[in-house]
Amino acid sequence: MTRQSATRTLGRTGVRVTPLGLGCAPIGNFRRPVGEEQARAVVGAALEEGWTYLDTAPHYGVGLSEERIGRALAGRDRAALTVSTKVGRRLRPLAPGEEPPDGEGFVDTPPxxxxxxxxxxxxxxxxxxxxxxxxxxxxxxxxxxxxxxxVREVYETGFPALAELRAEGAVGAIGFGMNHSDHLARFVADLDVDVVLCAGRWTLLDHRAAADLLPVCSRRGTSVVVGGVYNSGLLADPRPGATFDYREAPRELLERARRIGEVCAEFGVPLRAAALRFPFGHPAVASVVVGCATAEEVRDNARMFAHEVPDGLWHELTGRGLLPEGLPLPTAG
Known part of the structure; x- marks a missing residue:
C-alpha cells in the first residue's frame, strides 16, 4: 500500500481523505495568474498522483478556483473524490461601473x-x-x-447552519479553516466539529498548534488537516528574501530554517520532504494540503512525500534545539 492510498477518516464521519491533498488557492490566481489549461493540468496531475482530496473556497479568486475545479472534474467519477469548500464570504456580482475591490492577494479575477x-x-x-x-x-x-x-456570529448562526446541513446529509463533515490555532481550539472545545484546517501553525518552524489545538482535537476526536507546511515559502527554499506567512522572513527565522535544512542534508533528506512529513507526527492529523500552481509542483511534492525520512532526523533536530523537546514526532513507515 502506498502512502497516498492509505486514506484516513475525518472525525466520526465517513469522509475519507488522502495524506496529501491539493490546495486550490493557486489555481484561483493567488499572487500570480494561472492559465486555464495550466489549472486543468494541476488538477489532473494531482489525481494522477492519487491526491483525491481537493480543498477550495469562494474566497480563492472570488470563485475562480471553484469554477476551474468544476471544469477539470467534469466527467470524472465524483464518488472517488473528496472536495472541501468554505463559507463565511458570500460572493456577489459587481454593479455596472463598480470598481473591483481589493483582490486580497488574488489577481485577474472575475467581476x-x-x-x-x-x-x-x-x-x-x-x-x-x-x-x-x-x-x-x-x-x-x-x-x-x-x-x-x-466569533459571535459563529455561535449564533454560522456553526448551527453547518450542523443543519450535516444533519440533512447535504455535507459529510463540517468544521473550520483558518491560521489561528487558538480560535480553532476554542471552537473544537465548544462545538461538534469533525475537522479543522489549520494553516501554518503546525510546521517545522511554527508549533503553536501543539500547545492549544492538537490536544483538544485528540480529546474530542476532531481531525486536523494541515495547510501552509512551507510557511509560504521559507521551508521550501530558505534564502534571503524568502517569505514567512507571506512577509519577508525575519533574520532569526531564516537562520533557523537554514540550520534545519543543513541537518536534513546530513541525513540525505530534502528540507521539503521533512516539512511535508513533520505534521504526521501527531495522530490527529489526517492530511496535508499543498498549494500548487503547476503540474510539476504537484509531481515534485509527490516525490518529496515519497522520500524516506529516518527517525534519527527528528531526534537530531530536537537534540540541536531546532525542535522543542516533547513534540510528537513522525516515525518511519
Missing part, C-alpha cells in the same frame, strides 16, 4: 465582490453558488473560513 455573511440563509446561498461553480450537487467537507473576527 465579483466578497461579502461577509454568516447567517443561515447566507450560508445556504453560498453553498448553492459553490455547488453550481463546482458542477456538483454535494461537497464532502464544508468549513467556516477565516472567522476569527466573527
Amino acid at each position: 465579483r465582490a466578497r461579502v461577509w455573511d454568516l447567517t443561515r440563509d447566507g450560508i445556504r446561498a453560498t453553498v448553492e453558488a459553490s455547488l453550481e461553480r463546482l458542477g456538483t450537487d454535494r461537497v464532502e467537507v464544508l468549513l467556516l473560513h477565516d472567522v476569527e473576527n466573527h
Whole structure:
C-alpha cells in the first residue's frame, strides 16, 4: 500500500481523505495568474498522483478556483473524490461601473465582490453558488473560513447552519479553516466539529498548534488537516528574501530554517520532504494540503512525500534545539 492510498477518516464521519491533498488557492490566481489549461493540468496531475482530496473556497479568486475545479472534474467519477469548500464570504456580482475591490492577494479575477455573511440563509446561498461553480450537487467537507473576527456570529448562526446541513446529509463533515490555532481550539472545545484546517501553525518552524489545538482535537476526536507546511515559502527554499506567512522572513527565522535544512542534508533528506512529513507526527492529523500552481509542483511534492525520512532526523533536530523537546514526532513507515 502506498502512502497516498492509505486514506484516513475525518472525525466520526465517513469522509475519507488522502495524506496529501491539493490546495486550490493557486489555481484561483493567488499572487500570480494561472492559465486555464495550466489549472486543468494541476488538477489532473494531482489525481494522477492519487491526491483525491481537493480543498477550495469562494474566497480563492472570488470563485475562480471553484469554477476551474468544476471544469477539470467534469466527467470524472465524483464518488472517488473528496472536495472541501468554505463559507463565511458570500460572493456577489459587481454593479455596472463598480470598481473591483481589493483582490486580497488574488489577481485577474472575475467581476465579483466578497461579502461577509454568516447567517443561515447566507450560508445556504453560498453553498448553492459553490455547488453550481463546482458542477456538483454535494461537497464532502464544508468549513467556516477565516472567522476569527466573527466569533459571535459563529455561535449564533454560522456553526448551527453547518450542523443543519450535516444533519440533512447535504455535507459529510463540517468544521473550520483558518491560521489561528487558538480560535480553532476554542471552537473544537465548544462545538461538534469533525475537522479543522489549520494553516501554518503546525510546521517545522511554527508549533503553536501543539500547545492549544492538537490536544483538544485528540480529546474530542476532531481531525486536523494541515495547510501552509512551507510557511509560504521559507521551508521550501530558505534564502534571503524568502517569505514567512507571506512577509519577508525575519533574520532569526531564516537562520533557523537554514540550520534545519543543513541537518536534513546530513541525513540525505530534502528540507521539503521533512516539512511535508513533520505534521504526521501527531495522530490527529489526517492530511496535508499543498498549494500548487503547476503540474510539476504537484509531481515534485509527490516525490518529496515519497522520500524516506529516518527517525534519527527528528531526534537530531530536537537534540540541536531546532525542535522543542516533547513534540510528537513522525516515525518511519
